[in-house]
Amino acid sequence: MLETQLRQQGNFLQLSRTQPASFTNETAFKLENGTRVSITSAGIISFTPANPLGKDIILSCGVHGNETAPIEICDELVSLLLREDLQACHRVLFLFGNLPAMDIGERFVEENMNRLFSGAHSKGPGLVNQERRRALELEQAVADFYQAGQAMGQDYRCHYDLHTAIRASKNDKFAVYPYRHGQPWKASQLQFLLACGVNTILLSNGPTTTFSYYSSNEFGADAFTVELGKVRPFGANDMGAFADVRETLEKLICQESVDLPPYRQEDFHIFRVHQVINRTKEDFRLNFADDVPNFTDFPVGHLLAEEPGAAYRVEEEGEAIVFPNAKVALGQRALLTVVPTSIEA
Numbered sequence: 001m002l003e004t005q006l007r008q009q010g011n012f013l014q015l016s017r018t019q020p021a022s023f024t025n026e027t028a029f030k031l032e033n034g035t036r037v038s039i040t041s042a043g044i045i046s047f048t049p050a051n052p053l054g055k056d057i058i059l060s061c062g063v064h065g066n067e068t069a070p071i072e073i074c075d076e077l078v079s080l081l082l083r084e085d086l087q088a089c090h091r092v093l094f095l096f097g098n099l100p101a102m103d104i105g106e107r108f109v110e111e112n113m114n115r116l117f118s119g120a121h122s123k124g125p126g127l128v129n130q131e132r133r134r135a136l137e138l139e140q141a142v143a144d145f146y147q148a149g150q151a152m153g154q155d156y157r158c159h160y161d162l163h164t165a166i167r168a169s170k171n172d173k174f175a176v177y178p179y180r181h182g183q184p185w186k187a188s189q190l191q192f193l194l195a196c197g198v199n200t201i202l203l204s205n206g207p208t209t210t211f212s213y214y215s216s217n218e219f220g221a222d223a224f225t226v227e228l229g230k231v232r233p234f235g236a237n238d239m240g241a242f243a244d245v246r247e248t249l250e251k252l253i254c255q256e257s258v259d260l261p262p263y264r265q266e267d268f269h270i271f272r273v274h275q276v277i278n279r280t281k282e283d284f285r286l287n288f289a290d291d292v293p294n295f296t297d298f299p300v301g302h303l304l305a306e307e308p309g310a311a312y313r314v315e316e317e318g319e320a321i322v323f324p325n326a327k328v329a330l331g332q333r334a335l336l337t338v339v340p341t342s343i344e345a
């Protein structure tokens with residue numbers, strides 16, 4: 001009954017949100033084209049072709065519940081795969097992160113899930129809320145998926161964690177490249193992101209508790225947090241703005257390889273993280289307006305933010321702001337600053 005509904009209607013996300021208990025026990029079945037479908041929990045579904053080619057691909061979305069465009073993109077891809085209008089040739093795992101936050105149209109219910117990976121979910125008070133328990137469940141889904149792939153001889157891992165930003169951005173689509181502990185940044189990955197319409201890259205300067213860093217650091221996956229424009233409610237996204245990313249993800253899943261032109265530095269805006277400014281006091285203030293877009297730069301010495309006992313100023317030429325949010329929980333990142341840089345091709 002569940003299987004028939006999924007195969008005919010492809011409505012996995014809708015069922016996950018409205019009847020999560022249907023997926024308490026694993027649901028597994030084979031499509032006519034030989035692909036094995038496995039659902040291990042609400043919002044967690046994988047597709048394994050009969051003869052998978054070498055890539056183990058993870059696409060996650062909705063780690064923040066109000067970031068709807070990526071959820072709509074993944075929902076459509078899952079639906080097409082279930083109805084066999086698309087056929088995967090690589091293994092692919094889709095993770096719809098924070099289902100309860102989607103229902104209330106908020107970034108999170110109790111706690112920002114994208115600060116809870118790499119074990120942070122179990123630190124401090126422990127697994128006390130649904131975001132913490134879900135972060136653990138998502139980590140386990142990633143580990144199980146990649147370990148099963150390894151046992152099958154799969155030889156490549158990637159994870160694109162799809163988001164949208166709270167503010168408008170001067171560069172509308174951008175990606176955060178998690179810290180690689182001295183390993184080289186990969187130009188081929190930047191070419192893939194460019195094909196998705198993402199021409200702006202932030203190179204992280206240290207470990208974080210984000211989902212993309214978890215997959216990169218613990219499983220050697222090519223992993224990114226990908227920001228696909230600005231947050232809008234379900235149904236309010238101009239899906240035409242996501243045609244490139246939608247098409248390129250389809251190629252990633254359904255073609256042996258994605259044809260990409262050689263890397264050209266001039267196609268990109270590349271930044272490295274310079275300052276990570278955390279809110280440590282209740283009275284934390286940003287010194288610019290709410291509608292100042294991401295990637296706006298300020299003159300050296302300009303006061304960016306302050307709280308009792310601390311003033312944060314621009315330190316380098318071209319230093320620009322990203323992800324400003326004065327309302328984050330105490331101890332969390334309230335602002336990143338970035339400076340232009342380049343990578344060796």
Ligand SMILES: O=C(O)CCC(=O)N[C@@H](CCC(=O)O)C(=O)O
Nearest residue numbers: 114163165166167176210225323
């Ligand atoms: O626009 C914002 O302020 C936040 C958008 C967002 O959710 N960004 C991610 C980035 C994660 C990373 O640094 O890799 C986040 O803040 O979790």
Ligand SMILES: [Zn+2]
Nearest residue numbers: 064067163164
């Ligand atoms: Zn987000």
